[in-house]
Amino acid sequence: MSSVLQVKHANKSYGRTDAVDSLSLELEELKIYGLLGRNGAGKTTLLNMVTGGVFPDGGEIAVHGTLLKKGDVPAQICYIREKNFYPGNARVRDVLQMAAAFHPDWDAKFASKLLGTFKLNPRKKMRQLSRGMESMVGNLIGLASRSPLTIFDEPVLGLDVLMRERFYRTLLEDYAEHPRTVLLSTHLIDEIATVVEKVFIMESGSILMEEEVEQIRERAHLVSGLGAALDTFVQGKRVIHGERYGNAGMAIVYGKLTKEDHKAAESQGLAVEGVPLQKFFAYLIEEGQTDE
């Protein structure tokens, strides 16, 4: 698989804040990725760097193998920002026309179809739109651009559940027919868990974990029972988080559990369950912070 985007030890500081701190990541062709992190983790700074809006203080960024130089705006990327800067007086159809001019693979027929799917009135002015409708205009542009790399920053902001589902479903349907690389940046892992293959979890400017969603599901366990039995069980295992209540407790353990592990847990009266992804994500970030 060839690489669409390669970031090597990129840095960006604002005063004393290291917004992005020696961060490396690679996106391959034809995959859907998630970029997860809490507010202030550095996601937007990273996305601004890879799309040419902010130049890194150090490190390298390559798009389709070509190193980004200062001032370069890679044409093969469609970046849908969390806050867009469309002129308020422009109508939806004008904004789509502008987007068509920017994106060489723009599909006008598909864009027209999506106006209906996303219930957008092309004659409406941008400033007359609700926050959710504004997000949908951005999402429509991201999809119709058919860009080799499409980046959505918080694409479902302000959308109701139905519209969120409609966006993700449309994305998956279109991806099946026109595979390309997509990066979804959000702080809600559950929302994208069924859509993305792999996630990058970001905290304090760095990548805390890079993992296939399926692997996380298989490897994240919540083990609970008596404290003494728990202590023995977790020895030599990666414990993401632990809590004690009297002589009982729980631990979030990350890693493959063998048949023997399961037998040992059962014999000690320990319960082993899966962990909801959003919870795992929160625990992992907490651990990342205490490690600093």
Ligand SMILES: Nc1ncnc2c1ncn2[C@@H]1O[C@H](COP(=O)(O)OP(=O)(O)OP(=O)(O)O)[C@@H](O)[C@H]1O
């Ligand atoms: N232009 C700037 N000037 C000063 N500090 C900045 C600037 N841009 C970002 N920062 C700081 O860098 C850090 C990372 O911010 P960034 O916006 O990249 O995070 P984020 O993960 O996108 O957060 P959110 O989810 O809230 O958008 C924060 O501490 C932020 O305050």
